[in-house]
Amino acid sequence: MASVSIDNPIDETTERRSKPARLAPNYWPFVMPALLVVSAVIVFPWLFTLWMSVNSWTLGQPRTFIGFANYLRLAQDMRFWESLWHTTTYTVLSVVLPLFFGTLAALVFDAKFPLRGFLRGIFVMPMMATPVAVALVWTMMFHPQLGVLNYLLSLVGIGPQEWIYNQTAVIPSLVLVETWQWTPLVMLIVLGGLAAVPREPYESAEIDGATAWQKFRYLTVPMIAPFLMIAVIIRSIDAIKSFDIIYAMTQGGPGTASETINIYLYNTAFAYYDIGYGSAMAVVFFLIIIALSFVLLMVRARANWSDMEER
Amino acid sequence: MATVNIQNIQKNYGAVKVIHGIDIDIADGEFVALVGPSGCGKSTLLRMIAGLEEVTGGAIRIGPREVSHLPARDRDIAMVFQNYALYPHMTVADNMGFALKLKKADPAEIRTKVQRAAGILGLEKLLDRYPRQLSGGQRQRVAMGRAIVRDPQVFLFDEPLSNLDAKLRVQMRGEIKTMHQRIGTTTIYVTHDQVEAMTMADKIVVLHDGHIEQIGAPLELYDRPSNLFVAGFIGSPAMNFIDGRIEEGAFRTKKGLILPLPQGVAAAGGRDLVYGVRPEHIRAATHGIEGRATLVEGTGSEIYAKLDARGEEIACLFRERLDVRFGDTVSIDIDPARIHLFDKQTGLRL
Numbered sequence: 001m002a003s004v005s006i007d008n009p010i011d012e013t014t015e016r017r018s019k020p021a022r023l024a025p026n027y028w029p030f031v032m033p034a035l036l037v038v039s040a041v042i043v044f045p046w047l048f049t050l051w052m053s054v055n056s057w058t059l060g061q062p063r064t065f066i067g068f069a070n071y072l073r074l075a076q077d078m079r080f081w082e083s084l085w086h087t088t089t090y091t092v093l094s095v096v097l098p099l100f101f102g103t104l105a106a107l108v109f110d111a112k113f114p115l116r117g118f119l120r121g122i123f124v125m126p127m128m129a130t131p132v133a134v135a136l137v138w139t140m141m142f143h144p145q146l147g148v149l150n151y152l153l154s155l156v157g158i159g160p161q162e163w164i165y166n167q168t169a170v171i172p173s174l175v176l177v178e179t180w181q182w183t184p185l186v187m188l189i190v191l192g193g194l195a196a197v198p199r200e201p202y203e204s205a206e207i208d209g210a211t212a213w214q215k216f217r218y219l220t221v222p223m224i225a226p227f228l229m230i231a232v233i234i235r236s237i238d239a240i241k242s243f244d245i246i247y248a249m250t251q252g253g254p255g256t257a258s259e260t261i262n263i264y265l266y267n268t269a270f271a272y273y274d275i276g277y278g279s280a281m282a283v284v285f286f287l288i289i290i291a292l293s294f295v296l297l298m299v300r301a302r303a304n305w306s307d308m309e310e311r
Numbered sequence: 312m313a314t315v316n317i318q319n320i321q322k323n324y325g326a327v328k329v330i331h332g333i334d335i336d337i338a339d340g341e342f343v344a345l346v347g348p349s350g351c352g353k354s355t356l357l358r359m360i361a362g363l364e365e366v367t368g369g370a371i372r373i374g375p376r377e378v379s380h381l382p383a384r385d386r387d388i389a390m391v392f393q394n395y396a397l398y399p400h401m402t403v404a405d406n407m408g409f410a411l412k413l414k415k416a417d418p419a420e421i422r423t424k425v426q427r428a429a430g431i432l433g434l435e436k437l438l439d440r441y442p443r444q445l446s447g448g449q450r451q452r453v454a455m456g457r458a459i460v461r462d463p464q465v466f467l468f469d470e471p472l473s474n475l476d477a478k479l480r481v482q483m484r485g486e487i488k489t490m491h492q493r494i495g496t497t498t499i500y501v502t503h504d505q506v507e508a509m510t511m512a513d514k515i516v517v518l519h520d521g522h523i524e525q526i527g528a529p530l531e532l533y534d535r536p537s538n539l540f541v542a543g544f545i546g547s548p549a550m551n552f553i554d555g556r557i558e559e560g561a562f563r564t565k566k567g568l569i570l571p572l573p574q575g576v577a578a579a580g581g582r583d584l585v586y587g588v589r590p591e592h593i594r595a596a597t598h599g600i601e602g603r604a605t606l607v608e609g610t611g612s613e614i615y616a617k618l619d620a621r622g623e624e625i626a627c628l629f630r631e632r633l634d635v636r637f638g639d640t641v642s643i644d645i646d647p648a649r650i651h652l653f654d655k656q657t658g659l660r661l
Contacts, residue, residue, distance in 0.1 A: 200396035203363055208410035208461070209384035218409070222400040 052279035059273035070280035080281065082256060083264040086171060087240060090260055093175040094182070094239035095232055101179065102186025102231065103224075109187065110194045124184040131181070135248035138177045139164070142249075164250050167257040174258060177245055182238070186231045193227025194220075222303075229300035236296060240289060261285050312496055313374035313464040314339050315360070320369035322355055322521075329355055330521045332369065337514075342491050342498045344512035346505055346544070352521040353501045354469055360499060361467050362386050373464055389458035390467040393474060395450045397442040397457075403429075404438040407456045428459040431490065448479045455490065466491075468500040472507065484510060505545050509533070517541050539658040542587050542651055548615060551625050553586040554655060562586050562652075566622040568600070571647040576661065583655035588645055590615070590628040596644035600625075604639045618643065 053070055057063040074080050109120050126134070141147045142163035150160040163173045197220065205215050243262045246252065252259035252267065259267075265285065269278025315337040322330035330352045337343050345353040358364040360371055362383030371379045378386045389410075397406050405412075407428055408421040429435045432452045442450055451471055458466055468487070472480045488511050491498050502508055508515045509529045517524040517532065517540070524544075525537045536542035542550050555564035562570040562584070570586055602618030602625060609615075614629045618641055627643060635641055652661040 198396075198399065200392060200394055201398050203383075204390070204392065204396040204398070204457075205409075206363065206383045207361060207388065207390050208457075209413045211384075214413055218413075219398065225400070 049279045049282055052276055053283050054280075055276045057274075057276040059275055063276075066276070070277050071284070073277065074280055074284060079256060079259075079264065080261075083259045083261045086258060087260040087262070090171055090175060090178075090242065090246075090258075091236060091239040093172070094178040094242070095235045097175060097179040098183045098186045098235055099228065099231060101183045103190050103228065105183065105187040106190035106194055109191055124188065126181045127184040129181065131244040132248050134177060134181055135245045138180075139249050142173060164258075165254060167254055170250060170254065170258040174246055174249065177249070178239065178242065181245075182235060186235065189227055189231045189234075190224055193224040196227075197223045225303040226300065229296070229303045233293070233296045233300065236292060237289065240292065261288075312339050314372075315465055315497060315499065316370075316372040317356075317360070318370045318372075320356065320359060320371065321367045322352070322359060322364065323367045328521065330359075330367075333518075333521075333523055335516055335523070335526065337497060337499065340495045340497055342488075342500065342511060342513045344508035344515045345499065345501045345518060346503065346508040346515055347518035347524075348544070349503060350520075351518040353503075353518050356518070357390075357467055357469055357499060357501045360465075361388055361390050387463050388465045388467055389461045389463040390469065391451070391454045391458050391471045393470040395442070395454045395474075397450060397453055399442050402439050402441055403434060403445070403453050403456075406442070406453055407438075407460045410457070410461045424460045424462075425456075428456040431459060431493065432456050432486070447475050448483060451475065451483055452486070455487070459490070459494065464497065466496050466498040468498065470501055470503065472502070472504075480507075487511065506547055509545070515545075517544060519544075535660070536587075536651065537660050539585060539587075539653050542653065542660075546589055548590045548626055548628060550587045550589050550651070552653075553588075553623050553625070554583065555586055556582070556584060564621075564623050568621040568623050570600070571645055571650070572652075573647040573650065576652060584661070585653040585655050585658075587651035587653060588625075588649065590626040591630075592646055592649040593625070593627040593629075594644045594646070595627075595629055595631065595633055596642050599642045599644040601640055601642050604635050604637055604641055607635050607637055616641065 054065060054067055055063050056066045056069070105123065109116060109123070141149050142165075144150060144160055144162055144165060147163070149163065153159070153161065162169055164170045201219055201223075202215055205219055210218065241262060242260070243266070246258055246260060246263055247266070250258045252263040256264075261281065262285070265278055265281045268274050268281060315335075317333060317335040317337075319332045319334060320330055321328070321332050333356065335343070345356060347353050355364060359366050362378070362381060362385075366379045369379070370377055373386060373388070398409060401409065404422075404425050407425045411421045411424060425438070426435070429438055432455060434449070434452055434456055437445065437449060437453075442453065445453065451474075454471070471487070472483050475483060484507055487500075491511075500508070500511065512529060514526065515529055515532055516526050519540050525532060525541045527535075532541060532545045536545060536550075539552065543552065553564050553568075553570065555562050555568075555570070557563075557572065557576065560572065562572050564570065564586070570588075600620050602620035604616050605619050605624070606617040607614065612630075614633055614635060616627050616629065616635055618625045618627060620643075625643070627641075629635075633641075653659060654661060
């Protein structure tokens with residue numbers, strides 16, 4: 001027969017509790033590399049930007065502390081407000097259009113038809129191209145005299161357009177490129193969502209008397225809503241900080257017609273070398289992105305419905 | 312409420328026949344259970360009645376209307392699914408009122424009907440919750456509530472209790488029965504659990520390989536099963552089947568065991584038979600057939616034992632407390648009035 005005895009259980013408990021405290025100093029060698037890297041590449045640049053934004057500093061000239069003067073100047077800068085409007089228009093259109101066409105494409109590719117896999121492969125190809133290469137190809141296509149787009153329009157009796165060379169048409173034209181490139185991403189996300197949607201409620205709805213449209217409206221759309229929200233978040237953040245395509249195609253022109261905050265910020269800091277003012281702009285832009293992400297994440301949480309999402 | 316008539320219904324998947332011409336008449340307000348083992352075609356039959364599966368041949372009538380080729384939404388039926396099939400993004404109230412919303416019913420009327428159904432099922436406090444916030448039993452009640460709100464002509468249940476634990480299953484069984492007694496809507500209930508069918512249904516249809524084996528009231532199926540399949544399927548624990556022949560007024564098994572017979576069955580002599588006796592119709596006796604216990608399971612209220620009597624395995628269910636242990640010799644007595652005889656070749660009752 002074996003016997004069991006407990007010797008001084010209080011001591012054992014004390015020892016167990018004190019272990020983490022004694023081990024604590026040993027954690028630092030493991031944590032330090034990560035802390036150093038994060039501090040160097042994330043924390044320091046941000047602190048430095050904040051510091052620069054409260055200084056008047058044009059490259060090559062002496063720096064002076066001016067407090068919130070750069071921010072006050074920003075509030076009165078019409079060009080900044082104009083660039084904010086351009087950014088908003090560009091972002092909203094670059095989210096809504098790929099979302100609409102991506103969802104439509106996902107519904108098409110969710111059905112079974114011959115060569116579906118092959119066609120889906122072709123459909124996602126724009127997403128894989130480099131933005132600058134895309135910009136160059138589309139710049140050629142947009143050319144009012146030599147571009148293929150005007151040639152195609154002429155075939156259906158529509159006169160030549162100025163595309164990115166026209167102040168009114170430039171943002172819609174850039175959005176067209178953005179939509180062409182990023183609709184496949186939305187399609188892939190929504191297609192994943194459609195695959196995850198349970199099929200049983202559709203039979204319930206059939207018995208409850210739903211038509212095909214009502215099933216789409218009341219079941220499919222709300223059930224893929226969490227996935228649509230993921231697409232909206234990814235696309236919004238991507239579109240609001242879009243730089244490469246715009247810079248490569250128009251550099252913010254004609255005039256300042258396609259100048260988004262990013263382009264204006266870049267021009268201010270690296271063309272006019274007004275580092276302090278550019279930094280203030282970067283800080284405000286950062287706060288806008290944070291606020292937008294916060295709102296989108298809240299909306300996404302409201303769109304959740306599945307057990308999986310709740311965890 | 313309505314009658315349901317199923318005439319010569321057939322279902323093929325390509326060359327595979329799964330339902331071979333079935334006829335069932337269901338009276339107005341009747342509770343009918345379709346039972347059978349997995350793959351017997353009971354769920355397919357129910358889905359054909361619901362309009363979720365195409366009918367290959369035959370006709371289905373709900374009331375005076377033939378509905379065989381009508382879409383599900385035009386059949387005026389409600390269905391409760393095994394996995395509940397609730398709308399995951401809608402609250403309990405929205406789930407229950409969805410069918411009325413589709414019909415563009417007045418919101419006040421929807422609210423009233425949802426409240427009434429919630430009252431019947433005890434869901435009043437859960438109306439604002441989402442399905443993911445409910446337990447299995449609550450979800451099943453919501454699925455039933457959704458059916459009640461529709462006030463359909465026929466309720467269809469497709470193994471609604473299979474996903475619940477044993478205790479909840481018993482509770483929900485009672486609730487479904489109570490609901491039927493209260494509302495009185497014609498109900499077709501599919502289950503593979505014969506206990507559910509026995510306890511709930513007015514009439515049971517036993518299906519096997521796409522054929523009807525027997526239709527009847529629960530006790531009729533229990534007392535007078537028409538063939539070996541029904542005899543083995545209805546009743547728990549299952550009936551004992553022992554092969555043998557009638558010789559000199561007694562049933563002699565192939566291994567030489569003599570079993571009692573009721574009077575007047577000697578005419579069945581001279582051919583291979585199957586002797587059927589339910590475990591609960593065997594009593595412990597001071598003198599009788601002797602067997603060695605090879606399995607003993609006590610639940611407190613009863614003892615289930617398997618005996619080896621001259622090489623024949625006989626399952627017994629004793630209601631009285633017996634001190635039986637593995638290897639003990641037990642004497643048993645079979646009531647000849649409760650035995651069943653079947654033709655070995657055809658499987659039919661004599």
